[in-house]
Amino acid sequence: MADELTPDEALDKIDYRPRSSSEPRNWLDTTKSVQIRPGMYCYAAKPESVETLGLPYAREWNPTDEDWKLPENWQEILHEGIKERLERFRTFKIFMDICVRCGACADKCHFFLGTGDPKNMPVLRAELLRSIYRNDFTFAGKLLKKIPGGKRLLGSREMSLEALKEMWYYFFQCTECRRCSVFCPYGIDTAEITIIGRELLNLLGLNIDWIATPVSNCYQTGNHLGIQPHAFKDMLEFFVEDIEDITGVDCTPEFQKKGADILFITPSGDVFADPGTYTCQGYLILFKYLKDKYGLDVTWSTYASEGGNFGFFTSHETMKRLNAKMYAEAKRLGVKWILGGECGHMWRVINQYMDTMNGPADFLEVPVNPITGTRFENAASTKMVHICEFTADLIKHGKLELDKSRNANRVLTFHDSCNPARGMGLLEEPRYCIKACADEFYEMPPNTIREQTFCCGSGAGLNAGENIELRMAGALPRANAVKYVHNKFGVNSLATICAIDRAALPTMCEYWVPEVDVIGVHELVGNALILPGEKERTEDLRMEPLPGVEEE
Amino acid sequence: MKKTIKKNRNQLLESWFDATINTYPEESARILGKKSNRFDNPIGGVTRETLEDVLTLITEDFSREDLEKALDPVIRIRAVQTFDPANAVSFVFALKEIGESVIEKADIINFYRLVDEMALAAFNRYMKCREDIFLLKATESKRRIHRAFERAGLVAELSEGDLLGSKKS
Numbered sequence A: 001m002a003d004e005l006t007p008d009e010a011l012d013k014i015d016y017r018p019r020s021s022s023e024p025r026n027w028l029d030t031t032k033s034v035q036i037r038p039g040m041y042c043y044a045a046k047p048e049s050v051e052t053l054g055l056p057y058a059r060e061w062n063p064t065d066e067d068w069k070l071p072e073n074w075q076e077i078l079h080e081g082i083k084e085r086l087e088r089f090r091t092f093k094i095f096m097d098i099c100v101r102c103g104a105c106a107d108k109c110h111f112f113l114g115t116g117d118p119k120n121m122p123v124l125r126a127e128l129l130r131s132i133y134r135n136d137f138t139f140a141g142k143l144l145k146k147i148p149g150g151k152r153l154l155g156s157r158e159m160s161l162e163a164l165k166e167m168w169y170y171f172f173q174c175t176e177c178r179r180c181s182v183f184c185p186y187g188i189d190t191a192e193i194t195i196i197g198r199e200l201l202n203l204l205g206l207n208i209d210w211i212a213t214p215v216s217n218c219y220q221t222g223n224h225l226g227i228q229p230h231a232f233k234d235m236l237e238f239f240v241e242d243i244e245d246i247t248g249v250d251c252t253p254e255f256q257k258k259g260a261d262i263l264f265i266t267p268s269g270d271v272f273a274d275p276g277t278y279t280c281q282g283y284l285i286l287f288k289y290l291k292d293k294y295g296l297d298v299t300w301s302t303y304a305s306e307g308g309n310f311g312f313f314t315s316h317e318t319m320k321r322l323n324a325k326m327y328a329e330a331k332r333l334g335v336k337w338i339l340g341g342e343c344g345h346m347w348r349v350i351n352q353y354m355d356t357m358n359g360p361a362d363f364l365e366v367p368v369n370p371i372t373g374t375r376f377e378n379a380a381s382t383k384m385v386h387i388c389e390f391t392a393d394l395i396k397h398g399k400l401e402l403d404k405s406r407n408a409n410r411v412l413t414f415h416d417s418c419n420p421a422r423g424m425g426l427l428e429e430p431r432y433c434i435k436a437c438a439d440e441f442y443e444m445p446p447n448t449i450r451e452q453t454f455c456c457g458s459g460a461g462l463n464a465g466e467n468i469e470l471r472m473a474g475a476l477p478r479a480n481a482v483k484y485v486h487n488k489f490g491v492n493s494l495a496t497i498c499a500i501d502r503a504a505l506p507t508m509c510e511y512w513v514p515e516v517d518v519i520g521v522h523e524l525v526g527n528a529l530i531l532p533g534e535k536e537r538t539e540d541l542r543m544e545p546l547p548g549v550e551e552e
Numbered sequence B: 001m002k003k004t005i006k007k008n009r010n011q012l013l014e015s016w017f018d019a020t021i022n023t024y025p026e027e028s029a030r031i032l033g034k035k036s037n038r039f040d041n042p043i044g045g046v047t048r049e050t051l052e053d054v055l056t057l058i059t060e061d062f063s064r065e066d067l068e069k070a071l072d073p074v075i076r077i078r079a080v081q082t083f084d085p086a087n088a089v090s091f092v093f094a095l096k097e098i099g100e101s102v103i104e105k106a107d108i109i110n111f112y113r114l115v116d117e118m119a120l121a122a123f124n125r126y127m128k129c130r131e132d133i134f135l136l137k138a139t140e141s142k143r144r145i146h147r148a149f150e151r152a153g154l155v156a157e158l159s160e161g162d163l164l165g166s167k168k169s
């Protein structure tokens, strides 16, 4: 990484010091109001959704209005909110204190790299909150604010309305992807600062609708889209019909089956949104195969019909509430453990938070794959296994019969979703599954994958329609690498294991690399897996002719 | 004139690249302007490659459409950033001043015309990118959710083909 900024260079490069308002390059200067631009921000949350969740200060407000209708004592609320969180979260306190502004993170954020807006440098994003912290909570801050020029020296500022607006604008231009933390010599995770930042904004009712409404739906109906149980069931039954047309085999799943071996939970996007629906069909085919061959008993649930957890983008408490539902259902049904579908942030919640939040789930068993005997030690406490680990394990033990030729029309690359990759280190398993199901696979450049993967630009609740410019700009670094493998190797399929990616990346591709299509890993599995008693397939799960068939 | 452009291509490229990158805020321009790995710095990388391609193209025979195509990568980026339309394409005009130092007096009017032609192509492409964005905005959620419902026969009245008809170009 010859391009890394040296500390000296960076101090010169990152202009963090507040100057007098007459100095135009003063980024902390809030005498000019932040420009909230259309295309870059998400709409404010509907008051009904905020109310349902019992979150404070539900009201109609508009980010572009001068007046945000804040509670009168909003500064006090924020001050108390920060104080409480400094005591509660050690990481937050440490991250506030230890940044040396070395600049190593500055050019690592996809939003900075795509928008060119300096305030999207992770260090400056964190500085939005850190400047207030210095002013209000440090001894130096209290001392220096009395001296002329002292604030500038320290990099502190007061909690003004303009500072608040800036925080709101830029904390909703961070997808909590953690790429910056990989490059920080101190391991400062700006994602966690954003998480706290958003939590603080929520104290003032400053939620965005693309998060608050799904959370409210999930809380009431069981999934983000607010789909009722019968529609959930209808949808899966419809998939069963399609699969039967294609394979001749009836893959009807179980719902809420008490005493099943495994409860399967996937993000509702897989059930209701293309192209995730084809991945969902892949799951159904896999479970049917395992049932017929090995007698494995998997059940779905219309109650725990959401693996995703937008509560994570709201506050720790909200995340906990939504997460609890999955475990309550596992307990009620008396299954041994939980298998989770291809999702992104769901895994970060499970892997990083669940255990201390709702865990340990000691009413469940340590997950063991009954077919191979593999004990999933990594899930010993959370009792929840990622389907890619599960499938990779089956493939490794030769338990699946796969016909790669059915995916021969796909020249693949793999997008590491931020959360499974950086949040839980799931790097090899999806690749292993892909390579077992298809022949042509090419990696994107090493500085854009695995731990260094570039975010899709739409995570952490920012996959709305109104902020599409932000999303497309944020997706530029990812798309740039996809375009490269498309041009070089003829890659036509971008595989991924996240429901948000399956929703966001087709739009990204359409804008930046229209020749590339998005596909889930278990869609590939579903195409390749040879079901006992199946008829000769002529179509893939999208009902397109199989490779080789069209010429006949 | 084409010979002069060819001969001075590197000099033109460096100045034009600097002028283009300097349309970003100063703190960003310092990072984006560095010659770093093109995957670590896509704005810088793509901008440089595109300007280079355009400078090569204008020394050959070309149509406005060729120009549009060559300019696409850089315009496509600027169309989703916070530039207003004028500032999104203004970098093309910077070439006029840059060219003055190398283009011979007798050719300068022709050179200006060439840059004007480029600007028109850039504007066309900018509009096309904006249309792409609006269309994506209009069709995205329907494509994601409604198509799945439609296939399942849970909604009937949507004729989504119409909506998507003009999508690809």
Ligand code: SF4
Residues within 6 Å of the ligand: A098, A099, A100, A101, A102, A103, A104, A105, A106, A122, A123, A183, A184, A185, A186, A187, A188
């Ligand atoms: S967050 Fe880390 S990498 Fe970024 S400036 Fe601070 S210390 Fe350096």
Ligand code: SF4
Residues within 6 Å of the ligand: A108, A109, A110, A111, A121, A122, A125, A173, A174, A175, A176, A177, A178, A179, A180, A181, A190, A191, A194
């Ligand atoms: S967590 Fe991701 S989006 Fe947020 S500042 Fe870091 S790199 Fe940028």
